[in-house]
Amino acid sequence: EAGVTQSPTHLIKTRGQQATLRCSPISGHTSVYWYQQALGLGLQFLLWYDEGEERNRGNFPPRFSGRQFPNYSSELNVNALELEDSALYLCASSLRNYPGRISYYGYTFGSGTRLTVV
């Protein structure tokens, strides 16, 4: 069974540009999560999508956005890139989780996209 796949592996962008990161979940998983791992800041929750809807959002500015497609794959878009956006962006998937209910299912993470903003 294929795991969570992310593309590209590495991405170099110039400040002010836009970056698009992609994630394909494990087959059968409908929930997709995005996390940012910036140097010195640890792993921070960004976004959660399930069944095409944004279910929860971390403490990030609106220029971080995304979407989930009918096949449950997901995109993370970062607009107006800033130098501090340089980080490893990890995607995770799980079986369906419901807002307000304890998340029983574990999360499987991809290998990440390393975004460098110069």
Place this chain on the structure above:
Amino acid sequence: AQKVTQAQTEISVVEKEDVTLDCVYETRDTTYYLFWYKQPPSGELVFLIRRNSFDEQNEISGRYSWNFQKSTSSFNFTITASQVVDSAVYFCALNTGTASKLTFGTGTRLQVTL
């Protein structure tokens, strides 16, 4: 608010030594899940264990063992007879379900040398 504290930033041991990674969590929820993940240099987070708040039984899996104590809000991870391949960053994480997101600790970097 939820919080996970991993006070040990970095640990260095010699191969075959036992090592314990500490994790202390904070939550007001009575139902929650705790996780440990391993992050090798490749970057991928590898799932090690999930434990729910109602199950305080310790667990052993090969050289790995976990000690969950609700009284002290701790979920510590012990590697017995460490090996060089255990070198990685280890993260403890908490999920309380209301937002279905994981709250991670800052991680402990384990370096195992020959």
